[in-house]
Structures are given as C-alpha cells and as structure tokens.
Amino acid sequence: MRLSVAEKELHHLDYPFKTLPAMKVAKLAVDEAARQKYRGVGTYMLHQAAQIAWACNDAYFAARFLPVDADVEHDEGVLAFYEKNGFAPNAELTNRKRKTISMRLDLYR
Ligand SMILES: CC(C)(COP(=O)(O)OP(=O)(O)OC[C@H]1O[C@@H](n2cnc3c(N)ncnc32)[C@H](O)[C@@H]1OP(=O)(O)O)[C@@H](O)C(=O)NCCC(=O)NCCS
Numbered sequence: 001m002r003l004s005v006a007e008k009e010l011h012h013l014d015y016p017f018k019t020l021p022a023m024k025v026a027k028l029a030v031d032e033a034a035r036q037k038y039r040g041v042g043t044y045m046l047h048q049a050a051q052i053a054w055a056c057n058d059a060y061f062a063a064r065f066l067p068v069d070a071d072v073e074h075d076e077g078v079l080a081f082y083e084k085n086g087f088a089p090n091a092e093l094t095n096r097k098r099k100t101i102s103m104r105l106d107l108y109r
Helices: 005-010 032-037 041-058 078-084
Strands: 065-071 100-106
Touching: 041 065, 065 078, 078 100
Parallel strands: none
Antiparallel strands: 065 100
C-alpha cells in the first residue's frame, strides 16, 4: 500500500520505498441475527485477521499494515467501528465518490 510522506513519518518509517507491505481485509460482515445477539464479533474477526498477518510474518512473509476499504456508502458508522479498532484513514486511495474510505491498522504500533 502507499502512504504519504507525512504518514510514513507518523509511523516512523524511514524507507526509501513508495509502497509498504500490507495484507488487506477484503470483506467483513457479521450476520444481522448474530449482531443482535452478541457484541464484539466484528472486533474479534479483525483480531483474527491481525493474528493471521503476524503468523505469516513469522513465516517470512511481510505485512506491516492491515488496510481496509471502509464501505461508508451503506453505513457511515463503519468508520467509527474501524477507528475503535485502531484503524486510521489513509491520505490516498479514498474513493472519489466516497463509497469507500481507505483505512489502515499498523500491526506493529
Ligand atoms: C461493521 C460490522 C462488521 C461490525 O461488527 P460488530 O460485531 O457489529 O462490531 P463490534 O460489536 O465488534 O463493535 C465494536 C464497536 O464498534 C461499534 N460499531 C460497530 N458497528 C458500528 C456501526 N455500524 N456504526 C457505529 N458504530 C459501530 C460498536 O458499537 C462497538 O462500540 P463500543 O465498543 O463502544 O461498544 C458489522 O456491523 C457488519 O457486518 N455491518 C454490515 C457490513 C459492513 O458494513 N461491513 C463493513 C464493510 S467495510
């Protein structure tokens, strides 16, 4: 994934590279009935995604960030959900029509 110069500074990344290794959360959803019955399932799945990325890193793959395209077209509240889980909006890659907002979680913050 790409980060701006300011974002790289924020993460203390002194790399000359334009792109940084990442493992993307492509789709995330909790069944409506389960959402009403239990709290924290979405948060749990994000923790699981981070665990998978850390496990891959242990096996010599590389992921510094978990990016996600937050689907604000259907529910603006997902931004708050991701922020509560440590994600920050990215300066780049926000969909022009604001259907999604690109966000990232630093796996080693
Ligand atoms: C977004 C989603 C995955 C969150 O899963 P979840 O199991 O409901 O979330 P959690 O119970 O782990 O919520 C963690 C916190 O985020 C908040 N939160 C969760 N979904 C939220 C929403 N849509 N709007 C505002 N806040 C939300 C919760 O209130 C909770 O806050 P708290 O800790 O202060 O109580 C789930 O609501 C969902 O499947 N939504 C429909 C599909 C979708 O929009 N997916 C994301 C696409 S990028």
